[in-house]
Amino acid sequence: MTKRNLDALRRTLLVLGASSMLAGAAAAQTKNYGPGVTDTEIKIGQAAPYSGPASAYGAIGKTIAAHFRKVNDEGGINGRKINLISLDDSFSPPKTVEVVRRLVESENVLFVHTIGSSTTAAVQRYLNQNKVPQLFVSTGATKWGDHKNFPWTIGFNATxxxxxxxxxxxxxxxxxxxxxxxxxxxxxxxxxxxxxxxxxxxxxxxxxxxxxxxxxxxxxxxxxxxxxxxxxxxxxxxxxxxxxxxxxxxxxxxxxxxxxxxxxxxxxxxxxxxxxxxxxxxxxxxxxxxYTKDPTDAAWANDPAMNEWRAFMKKYYPDGSLDDWINVYSQGMAQAMVQTLKQAGDDLSRENVMRQAANLKDLELPSLLPGIRINTGPTDYYPIEQLRLNRFDGKQWVLFGDVIGK
Missing domain, CATH: 3.40.50.2300 (Response regulator)
Known part of the structure; x- marks a missing residue:
């Protein structure tokens, strides 16, 4: 190879190297991580009543954890595994304050999920002052949709x-x-x-x-x-x-x-x-x-979505009841969290996660009754606003009437 050819090759390699570095830098710049996020992990916090007077709601935390294990087994979210830190608050507001402070200040989680009205209220101001998303809280109190005064808190349940x-x-x-x-x-x-x-x-x-x-x-x-x-x-x-x-x-x-x-x-x-x-x-x-399908309703005995839920329960939460609609509802909530994180892409800042939680459009979840969809917006923090009535016949709930909105 002549000297001229060698010089040309060196120049080409230098240009390619510089282009590669610039591309890498540009790719790095597109990533924006909040607390608890790395290239391989998304850390989420939860306060759940595994003991105390509302321990039946502990199933919510267990089902969400099970769904996240499923997501991780399937490759995670954009390559990142979910690390859920779920702590018992005994459905006691003072304990919730203690637990949530630990999750935010010691565990450095990206966002927090709480269960119950009084417990959610106990930490709402703290989380909003610190600009920590309080996502899809498991309570239907109307005040969880107060986007003006508490822009970092969003509900999930029909109010x-x-x-x-x-x-x-x-x-x-x-x-x-x-x-x-x-x-x-x-x-x-x-x-x-x-x-x-x-x-x-x-x-x-x-x-x-x-x-x-x-x-x-x-x-x-x-x-x-x-x-x-x-x-x-x-x-x-x-x-x-x-x-x-x-x-x-x-x-x-x-x-x-x-x-x-x-x-x-x-x-x-x-x-x-x-x-x-x-x-x-x-x-x-x-x-x-x-607003969710009831697993005891014969109408869903051969429903593909409910069959998938039953298979999920048997594999990831075998101790959970197949007769408890809370376990259906809770997986739906976990799926809404996953959708929010998927939409956030590589911008996993707390600000963008909150922005995406308030940007869910006609989201159909397998757990929801036909005709009921999730919609949120910057001024609409009420994901579910429709219901159907049902009557218990001694074995199962039987739906009647049409979908009703407020």
Whole structure:
């Protein structure tokens, strides 16, 4: 090779090397990582009630963890594995504060997921002040959609107010002369569903609601409240309780021989964790609402999506109940998180993750009932805004009526 040819080859190699370096630098510049993110990992934090009065909701954390294991086995998200750090908060707001501070300040997670109204409220301001996304919280309180004052918190569930409005519309149509007794948990959950119910009844609320009784999450029993409500002469019971108290109330209403039209909040509509412990025969005729498929409903016995869910449960969460809709709901929530992270691409900053959570368009999840889709926007922090009514027949929930929006 001549000297001229050697010089030309050196120049070519120098140009190629420089181009390669520039390309590498450009590729590096497109990556924007927030806390807890590397080229191989995305660290997510969660506070879940694995113990305490709402331990039935611990299944949410377990199902989400199981789905993330599945995602990791399939290659992760854009090549990154999810590292979920899920800590027990016992459904106690002070403990939630302790747990979430640890997740943010010591574990340096990218975002946080919380379960329950009072627990979510306990850390909402802290997370927003520190600009940490609080994604798809497992509670339907209307205030989780306050994008102006809390732009770093976004809900997931159909709102409790929407649920209350749906029950009111049903009663006004099917039982306009009802005498309604209300049992509600004295927190954001109970108050929010009741507010929606009154909103839906409008001017008729004062005439139709004949009694209201509340209970605290720390109460050992709710017999006194139910006896008082029966004495009011009500022929409808609006039961706004969480799983432990829902099972108690279903048993007690049956034992008292009281036979009202019984409407149960959908957070406690699980066949596995509520109706079976209460006694299936005691729950016949109860009405509730749903936006996810119920695994006990024969309509989904051969549904491809539900068959995939059953296979997922057997492989990744074999101890989980195949009769518990919470396990269906929770996988759907995990899938929404995964979609958000996929949309974020290599810009896994907290700012962009929050931006993508508020940019889900007509997202169809296998867990959702047909016709119900997830939509969010910069000024719309309510992912699910539709429901269907269902009735328990002694074995399963049976859907009736059309999809209802608020």
């Amino acid at each position: 409790y107010q929407t649920e209350g409005i749906v029950y009111a519309r049903y009663l006004l149509k099917e039982k306009p002369d009802a005498k309604v007794a209300v049992l509600y948990q004295n927190d954001d959950f109970g108050k929010d569903v009741l507010a929606g119910f009154k909103m839906g009844l409008g001017e008729k609320a004062k005439a139709l609601i004949v009694a209201e009784r509340s209970y605290e999450l720390t109460d050992p029993m709710i017999d006194t409240q139910l006896i008082s409500l029966q004495a009011s002469g009500a022929d409808v019971l609006l039961n706004l309780t969480t799983p432990k108290f829902a099972a108690m109330s279903i048993r007690k209403v049956y034992e008292m021989g009281w036979k009202p039209l019984h409407i149960l909040a959908n957070v406690s509509a699980s066949v596995g964790s509520v109706l079976k412990p209460a006694g299936l025969e005691k729950a016949v005729g109860i009405i509730s609402s749903a």
